[in-house]
Amino acid sequence: MEQSYCLISSxxxxxxxxxxxxxxxxxxxxxxxxxxxxxxxCTASYAGAYGYSYQTLKSIKEYIDTARPYDPSITGVPF
Numbered sequence: 001m002e003q004s005y006c007l008i009s010s011x012x013x014x015x016x017x018x019x020x021x022x023x024x025x026x027x028x029x030x031x032x033x034x035x036x037x038x039x040x041x042c043t044a045s046y047a048g049a050y051g052y053s054y055q056t057l058k059s060i061k062e063y064i065d066t067a068r069p070y071d072p073s074i075t076g077v078p079f
Contacts, residue, residue: 005072
């Protein structure tokens, strides 16, 4: 099977990693809205955690869509 490659900047990769870690942490302990208080972050509820995770996935999709194709057989380093 032939492999193909794409380039993504380290800056974008770091943003993706940060977003994923935050979404994982948020989704790890959501509560029913009725159990949240005014002091809680808006992502403390199930609905808030869902909304944050959904937006995270949309953002990551955009980052992946902008990754540039890369052919390692062509001489020269692209960066």
